[in-house]
Amino acid sequence: MKIGPYTLSGNSAIMGVLNVTPDSFSDGGNYDSVETALAQVEQLLAEGASIIDVGGESTRPGAEFVDGATEISRIVPVIKAIKERFDCLVSIDTYKTATARAALDAGADILNDVWAGLYDGQMLALAAERQVPIILMHNQTDDRYQDVTQEVCDFLAERAQAAREAGVPADYIWLDPGFGFAKNVEQNKALLKGLDKVCQLGYPVLFGISRKRIVDALLGGDTKPLERDQATAALSAWALQKGCRIVRVHNVACNKDVVTVIGGLLD
Numbered sequence: 001m002k003i004g005p006y007t008l009s010g011n012s013a014i015m016g017v018l019n020v021t022p023d024s025f026s027d028g029g030n031y032d033s034v035e036t037a038l039a040q041v042e043q044l045l046a047e048g049a050s051i052i053d054v055g056g057e058s059t060r061p062g063a064e065f066v067d068g069a070t071e072i073s074r075i076v077p078v079i080k081a082i083k084e085r086f087d088c089l090v091s092i093d094t095y096k097t098a099t100a101r102a103a104l105d106a107g108a109d110i111l112n113d114v115w116a117g118l119y120d121g122q123m124l125a126l127a128a129e130r131q132v133p134i135i136l137m138h139n140q141t142d143d144r145y146q147d148v149t150q151e152v153c154d155f156l157a158e159r160a161q162a163a164r165e166a167g168v169p170a171d172y173i174w175l176d177p178g179f180g181f182a183k184n185v186e187q188n189k190a191l192l193k194g195l196d197k198v199c200q201l202g203y204p205v206l207f208g209i210s211r212k213r214i215v216d217a218l219l220g221g222d223t224k225p226l227e228r229d230q231a232t233a234a235l236s237a238w239a240l241q242k243g244c245r246i247v248r249v250h251n252v253a254c255n256k257d258v259v260t261v262i263g264g265l266l267d
Contacts, residue, residue, distance in 0.1 A: 001245060003204070004133030004172040006089055006109065008050045012240055012263035014255055015091065015248040016041075016049030017210065020074045021058050021066075037078045038085060045088055047252035048259070051110065052086075054079055054103070055093035059114050059181075072102045083107035091135070097122040104130055114181065115139050116159040117166075128167030135206055136160060138178035148187040149194030152177050157201055174246070175203045180212040188214040192238065199243030207239035208248035229254040237262050 001008045020037055041052055056074035057066035075092065082090055083106070091110035092103035097120050100111050109132065116136040117123040127134040136159045138152045145151050156175045163173050177198050179188055191198075192214075199205050209215060210232045211225040219231050229251040236247040236255050240262040249255045 001204075002171065003051075003089075003110065003174065003246075004169070005131075006133070008089075010260075010263050011245070011266060012259050013050040013246050014048055014252050014259055015051040015053050015206065015208075015246050016044030016047075016252045017248060017250045018044070018052050018054050018078070019058070020054060020056055020078050034077050034081050038081055041082055041086060041088075044252050045086060048256035049088075049252045051089045051091055051246070052082060053091045053093050053112055053248060054082070054108070056099065057094065059093075068096050068098045071096065071099045075099065076102055076106045079103055079106040079108050095119040095123070097126050100126055104132060109133070111135065112176075113137065114178070116156075117162065118159075124163045124166035124168060127163065127172070131169070131172070133172040133174060134163060134168060135174040135176055136163065137176035137208075138181070140182045143182050143184050143187060145187060148183065148190050149197055152191060153197055153201060156198065156203075160201070160203055170203075173203050174206050175201060176206045176208055179207075179209040180214055183214075185214060185217045189218075192235070195239060195242040195244065204245040205243065206246045206248055207236065207244040209235050209239075210247075210249040210251070233258045240266065 001011050054075050056071040079090055089109045091112045092100055092108040093112045094100050095113050095115040111127055111134040113123050114137045138155050160173050164170055177191055211228045215228040215231045216223045233255045237258045247255055
């Protein structure tokens with residue numbers, strides 16, 4: 001499987017989440033030093049992750065805004081340390097271009113933007129300038145939709161075209177439907193059912209639903225984030241069958257066999 005200039009084994013892969021934040025919804029504060037972050041990366045890679053997604057600002061609903069300087073101070077030492085110690089791909093989970101540039105300078109390989117280049121208007125140009133893959137996620141400011149799946153598809157197709165017009169090669173563009181972002185439970189469920197339509201847009205799709213509130217809702221609405229890993233793995237299987245190529249998860253071990261088995265069947 002290709003992600004821009006990089007080749008991953010198999011036709012599906014796992015992105016392991018590394019939040020170097022004090023307030024992420026399920027693991028805030030757990031990996032906010034270089035030492036604890038590296039220990040977690042070692043575990044994620046041993047369990048089967050191909051990409052480590054580093055985030056320095058929580059994007060959970062209601063999370064406090066983090067200024068760029070603070071975000072950079074959190075992610076740069078960790079990315080440098082990861083690239084020095086491990087042979088793996090690193091993505092930077094940020095919507096701020098200045099943070100993304102600092103992350104690339106520190107050794108990051110992939111941009112992962114929850115606002116698909118819309119926040120400050122410079123992210124697509126950076127991806128083109130540095131010729132790095134970029135993941136474009138659907139997002140908006142409210143949860144009003146007429147047809148959530150179609151509107152997500154329209155948005156992602158438009159943003160992918162904007163990236164191409166900015167100079168990003170088509171095969172460097174990945175899409176993310178944005179589960180849990182400006183979507184209520186019923187809208188997330190509808191998007192899960194229509195996920196194949198997103199996968200038919202012509203770009204590889206990343207699936208990121210790990211431990212989110214929609215997983216809790218599907219379980220009955222009375223679980224804590226760390227209790228949602230098996231259900232996340234079940235949804236990973238669903239997504240792969242619908243055509244997604246990478247699953248972004250907190251618990252790699254719980255998802256590894258699912259990705260291996262489903263990926264093998266889809267070869």
